[in-house]
Each structure stands twice: as C-alpha cells, then as structure tokens.
Amino acid sequence: MAHTRLRPFNTKDTYPEQALDNDLCQAVITRNTIYLRGQVPQDLDTRENIGVGDPIAQAEKVMDNITLLLTEAGAKLIDICKVTVYLTDIRHREATYRVLGRRMKGVFPVFTGLVVVALARPEWLIEVDVIAERE
DSSP: OOOEEEEEEEHHHHOTTSOOOOEEEEEEEETTEEEEEEEOSBOTTTOOBOSTTOHHHHHHHHHHHHHHHHHHTTOOGGGEEEEEEEESOGGGHHHHHHHHHHHTTTTOOEEEEEEOSOOSSTTOOEEEEEEEEOO
C-alpha cells in the first residue's frame, strides 16, 4: 500500500537562506496512522511566522496547524496517540503546556517534552510532533 503524503514541499523553498534541497511533506498517512511533521508557529500556506517572541501565540498556531493537518488527513484531535514537544526555553513550558492541554482536553495522549538548544529558525520557540491513529 502506498503512503499518502500531504502538503509536499522542498526545503529550498522553505529555508531559502540555507543550502538545502530536501523533499518533505507535512504529513504521511500509512493505512490509518498519521505522522505529522514537527509543527512550528508558521502559517502552512504563506510560511509567515506567527507570534514571534510570544510562546502562547506560537503554541496556539502550532495547535491550529495540527488541527488543520489532522482534518486534511481525515482525523480529529481525539485520534492523537503520541505528542513530542520541543521547547527552546524551559521557562516557556508552563505557558505552552496550558495551551496544548486546553486544546487537547480529553484526548489523553502520551506526551514527551524536551528542551533543545534551537529549532530550525531562531524565532521559533516551540515545535510539536504528533502521531495519530484514525478510525
């Protein structure tokens, strides 16, 4: 069975200042499992960075992206099984986890949180990976 790939793109378009040329996509569906690319506070259509300097606004945009991609994949937030959160500053944990918790209320996924030195763009404070299983 071939995988379904949603929103394919090339990194030379996404990161023009970097010497990259990788073919990627925002989501891969294998049977009923959905793997989302790490979602960042960037508009999926315009590539505009949202909430620069504001971890709460960035977490909201990340959740908007996750919701949109799951919908495009035929799934819902309730289908999320695994979440991995990457933060660039531990001081943003409480604020961003409040947003994620509110937006995923009643979902009960397994959650892993990591603090990292940096993400792909210095203005990004949060990135979230999701694995979901649609019915």
